[in-house]
Amino acid sequence: xxxxxxxxxxxxxxxxxxxxxxxxxxxxxxxxxxxxxxxxxxxxxxxxxxxxxxxxxxxxxxxxxxxxxxxxxxxxxxxxxxxxxxxxxxxxxxxxxxxxxxxxxxxxxxxxxxxxxxxxxxxxxxxxxxxxxxxxxxxxxxxxxxxxxxxxxxxxxxxxxxxxxxxxxxxxxxxxxxxxxxxxxxxxxxxxxxxxxxxxxxxxxxxxxxxxxxxxxxxxxxxxxxxxxxxxxxxxxxxxxxxxxxxxxxxxxxxxx
Amino acid sequence: xxxxxxxxxxxxxxxxxxxxxxxxxxxxxxxxxxxxxxxxxxxxxxxxxxxxxxxxxxxxxxxxxxxxxxxxxxxxxxxxxxxxxxxxxxxxxxxxxxxxxxxxxxxxxxxxxxxxxxxxxxxxxxxxxxxxxxxxxxxxxxxxxxxxxxxxxxxxxxxxxxxxxxxxxxxxxxxxxxxxxxxxxxxxxxxxxxxxxxxxxxxxxxxxxxxxxxxxxxxxxxxxxxxxxxxxxxxxxxxxxxxxxxxx
Numbered sequence: 001x002x003x004x005x006x007x008x009x010x011x012x013x014x015x016x017x018x019x020x021x022x023x024x025x026x027x028x029x030x031x032x033x034x035x036x037x038x039x040x041x042x043x044x045x046x047x048x049x050x051x052x053x054x055x056x057x058x059x060x061x062x063x064x065x066x067x068x069x070x071x072x073x074x075x076x077x078x079x080x081x082x083x084x085x086x087x088x089x090x091x092x093x094x095x096x097x098x099x100x101x102x103x104x105x106x107x108x109x110x111x112x113x114x115x116x117x118x119x120x121x122x123x124x125x126x127x128x129x130x131x132x133x134x135x136x137x138x139x140x141x142x143x144x145x146x147x148x149x150x151x152x153x154x155x156x157x158x159x160x161x162x163x164x165x166x167x168x169x170x171x172x173x174x175x176x177x178x179x180x181x182x183x184x185x186x187x188x189x190x191x192x193x194x195x196x197x198x199x200x201x202x203x204x205x206x207x208x209x210x211x212x213x214x215x216x217x218x219x220x221x222x223x224x225x226x227x228x229x230x231x232x233x234x235x236x237x238x239x240x241x242x243x244x245x246x247x248x249x250x251x252x253x254x255x256x257x
Numbered sequence: 258x259x260x261x262x263x264x265x266x267x268x269x270x271x272x273x274x275x276x277x278x279x280x281x282x283x284x285x286x287x288x289x290x291x292x293x294x295x296x297x298x299x300x301x302x303x304x305x306x307x308x309x310x311x312x313x314x315x316x317x318x319x320x321x322x323x324x325x326x327x328x329x330x331x332x333x334x335x336x337x338x339x340x341x342x343x344x345x346x347x348x349x350x351x352x353x354x355x356x357x358x359x360x361x362x363x364x365x366x367x368x369x370x371x372x373x374x375x376x377x378x379x380x381x382x383x384x385x386x387x388x389x390x391x392x393x394x395x396x397x398x399x400x401x402x403x404x405x406x407x408x409x410x411x412x413x414x415x416x417x418x419x420x421x422x423x424x425x426x427x428x429x430x431x432x433x434x435x436x437x438x439x440x441x442x443x444x445x446x447x448x449x450x451x452x453x454x455x456x457x458x459x460x461x462x463x464x465x466x467x468x469x470x471x472x473x474x475x476x477x478x479x480x481x482x483x484x485x486x487x488x489x490x491x492x493x494x495x496x497x498x499x500x501x502x503x504x505x
Contacts, residue, residue, distance in 0.1 A: 100359035104350040 354383030366398025
C-alpha cells in the first residue's frame with residue numbers, strides 16, 4: 001500500500017472504489033500483536049500476546065471484561081480499543097439495568113459495527129484503528145490461524161481445558177520460536193455458568209508447563225477445511241458467551257486480512 | 258409524549274377516572290393463567306362493560322392491568338414501540354417476560370419520581386425457553402415475582418385462597434377452576450366487579466385469551482328472601498345499632 005492522492009480523508013473514494021483510510025486502519029490492526037479466540041459448545045477462550053517494550057515497563061492490557069458474559073480482546077490502536085470497550089461496557093450495563101438480563105452479544109456487535117461505520121462516512125472523523133477479536137487478528141496471526149484452521153472443527157466438543165490448551169498453543173505459534181511464558185501472554189475464559197474472567201499468571205504458567213511436557217510433534221491434522229469456526233465478517237466481533245444459544249456456524253470463507 | 262396532569266402537591270393525589278378492578282394470575286404446568294373481568298368503572302357506576310384488560314406482549318408475555326384504563330392504553334403504546342424495536346433487530350433474540358417486567362418497573366418508577374404516575378397495577382406473565390415467569394408492578398414501581406399474584410382486591414380476597422390451594426404443576430383444568438373460585442369470591446364481595454370475565458393462558462407455544470363468559474352465582478340464601486326495611490344485617494339495622502351503642 002503506497003501513498004496516493006486518494007488517501008487523505010475517509011470520505012474520498014479512489015477511482016477503483018476503495019476507501020484507503022479504511023484500509024489503512026485495518027493495517028493498524030494487522031500491525032498490533034496477536035489476539036486469538038476459540039469457541040466450543042460451552043466455553044470461549046481469548047488469548048493474546050502481551051509484550052512490554054522493556055523489562056522495566058508493564059504490559060499493555062489487551063483483554064477487557066465488558067460484562068459477566070462478554071469479554072473483548074483487541075489488536076491495534078489500544079487507545080481506540082479502550083474507548084470502544086468503555087462504550088460496550090456502558091451499553092451492557094444500561095441493558096442490564098433496564099431489562100435485568102444480559103445484553104445479547106449479537107446486538108452489542110451490531111451496535112458497535114454501526115458506530116464504527118459512522119466514522120467512515122464523516123469527513124471530520126477517522127476510522128477506529130482497532131480490531132475487536134474475530135478469531136485471530138494481529139501480527140503473525142497467520143501462524144495462529146493456520147494452527148486453528150486445522151483443528152477448529154474439533155473445538156465444538158472440546159473440554160474447557162483442551163480449549164485453553166489449544167489457545168495457548170496457537171499463541172505460541174505467533175511467537176516464532178520464542179519461548180511461551182505466562183509473563184508475555186494473557187488468557188481469559190467465559191462459559192456456561194462461568195463468568196468472564198482473566199486467568200492469573202500462575203494458572204497460565206501451570207497450563208503452559210502441562211502441555212510443554214508433551215512432545216512438540218502434533219499428530220498429522222485432518223484435511224484443512226475452508227470454514228473457520230468463529231469466523232465473522234469485518235474487524236468488529238467479540239468472543240461471546242456460548243450461553244447466548246450458539247447460533248449455527250455460517251458458511252463463511254476465511255478472512256484474508 | 259406524556260400528558261402533564263394538573264397535580265395537587267398538597268394532597269399528593271391524582272384522580273383516576275375509568276378503572277378496572279382486580280387481576281389474578283397463577284403459574285400452572287404449561288405456563289401462566291390470568292383472569293380479569295371486563296368492567297371499566299366510572300367511580301361507583303359501571304361505565305364500560307367490554308374492556309379487555311388482558312393483552313399479549315410480544316411472543317412470550319401477557320400483561321394484565323387494573324387501575325386507570327387510559328393509562329393502561331398508554332402503557333400498551335409504549336410496549337408496542339418496545340416490541341417493534343426488538344423485532345427490527347431481526348435476530349434470534351427477543352424480549353422475554355423478565356425483560357418486559359423489568360422495563361415496566363423502570364417506567365412506573367420513573368413516572369412516580371416525576372409525580373406523574375401511571376395509575377395502574379400491572380401483572381406480567383409469560384414463558385420463555387421453558388422458564389415460567391410471573392411478576393407484578395405497582396403504580397409506585399414496587400415489583401416482585403411469585404407463583405401467584407393479584408392486584409387490588411385480589412390481594413385481599415384471592416391470594417389467601419391461592420396460598421392454601423395453589424401447588425406446582427397444576428393442570429390447565431385445575432388452574433382454571435382455581436382462578437374461577439377466586440373470581441367468584443371477588444364477584445360476590447368487590448362492588449366494582451362485574452360478571453363478565455376473560456381467562457388468558459400463555460404457554461411456550463402461544464397466547465390464548467378466552468371469549469368473555471359469566472360465572473354462576475347463588476343468591477338464594479334465606480337471609481336474602483322476603484326482605485323488609487330494617488331486617489337484621491341491613492344497613493338501617495347496622496346504623497341503628499351503632500347509634501344505640503354510641504349513645505350508651
